[in-house]
Amino acid sequence: MTTTQATAVITLHPKATKNTERRHPWLFSGAVRSVDGKPADGDIVRIHLHDGQPVGLGYFNNQSNIRVRVLTWDINETIDDGWWANRLQASIARRTPLPNAARLVNAENDYLPGLIVDKYDGWLVLQSLSMGIETRKTMLAGLLAELLDVRGMYERSDIEIRSKEGLPADTMGVLWGEAPPETITIEENGHQLLVDVYTGHKTGFYLDQRENRLQLREWLKLLPASDEMTVLNTFSFTGGFTVAALAGGVKRAISIDSSAEAIDLARANVEMNGFAVNEEDFIQANVFDVLRDYRDEGQQFDLIILDPPKFARHAKQVQSASRGYKDINWLAFRLLKPGGYLWTFSCSNAVDMDLFQKIVFGAIIDAEREGQIVGRLQAASDHPVALTFPEGAYLKGLVCRVV
Ligand code: SAH
Secondary structure, three states: OOOOOOOOEEEEOHHHHHHHHOOOOEEEHHHEEEEEOOOOOOOEEEEEOOOOOEEEEEEEOOOOOEEEEEEEOOOOOOOOHHHHHHHHHHHHHOOOOOOOEEEEEEHHHHOOOOEEEEEEOOEEEEEEOOHHHHOOHHHHHHHHHHHOOOOEEEEEEOOHHHHHHOOOOOEEEEEEEOOOOOOEEEEEOOEEEEEOOOOOOOOOOOHHHHHHHHHHHHHHHOOOOOOOOEEEEEOOOOOHHHHHHHHOOOOEEEEEEOOHHHHHHHHHHHHHOOOOOOHHHEEEOOHHHHHHHHHHHOOOEEEEEEOOOOOOOOHHHHHHHHHHHHHHHHHHHHHEEEEEEEEEEEOOOOOOHHHHHHHHHHHHHHOOOOEEEEEEEEOOOOOOOOOOOHHHOOOEEEEEEEO
16 A cells, blocks of 8 residues: 655745646646655655645656646545545546547546556556656556456556656556557447557557547548549558548548558558458558659549647747648648548647647648638547646647638
């Protein structure tokens, strides 16, 4: 039992009172006036305002610029194993009935700062993003094993952001139970999809696009049937949108990704769901190059999906990221047939919906086309955004129609 009664006290500067009033879960080093007691990194600390008034409890990390992540604003709570079990259970309960594959814990947005838990059929994949979670991950895995009927838990803490917490950025391995198979078959929107939790991006799969894939499929079903219709799924990863498009009745869906493993899984996913596999529709290449080639060849498509990786990792990269987004959106608008649709996404935190819409606007002007926004997209509902944590709203998308 790792009961951690807080003894150390973090006292904040007077100017930090506005942070606590806003209930933001991060207290940066600049907000801390003094540290009393000798908390180890990861320890629970009491948070006091400058006048000594206690306001909350959180975990401490002297190696991180985020000096404290707040766990509760109720100073009467005790952060023991039971507390963690309650928070995990509440997060899981919010997803009930549990889908076959879903995000069960979305870190700060589920009031469990620094912890990601994804479920893939009978396995969990955990990601620890902070020292406070790192020092408790074995305990947390044990609690999850009591709450859920799973075969094993694998850790995918191979993410660069951990270096900002003083943690290695290459931590991977079995945390509890059996090792997952090489690929796990999950069910999403009634389809089977293969997930490689060992080498796939993030925790193995982009669960955040599940509801958008469903929306694409249902929306395509409403269109008049046509044998001509071609969907271009760029940055396809393992072809989640490709399967959704084919299930929506489209005869041809082309997947492009720079990762050979992703393209192999995309092909396997199409085949596994009973759709015909045309070898030339699975392209391992740089999307920028392929789009330019299509433009030079005068190719046209009915619907293009642009779901690129995070172009801006932080605010300083917004300008160059904007150029990247504009470039691909400009090319995509050039490649759309009149009446065609663009499903365009950005998962950069630093690029908000307003800016993204401006970039897409700039792209259509440069492409000398006319268009409308007919839909706005965000991450699936198992990736909630806590209102106190606007940073949680990273994924944004626009559905545009070229007229
Ligand atoms: N739409 C996908 C997720 C896309 S993630 C889904 O629904 O699952 C972004 C993908 O872009 C990754 O698979 C990555 O391998 C790929 N990628 C990154 N840069 C690329 C580039 N320049 N050209 C092609 N693919 C790229």
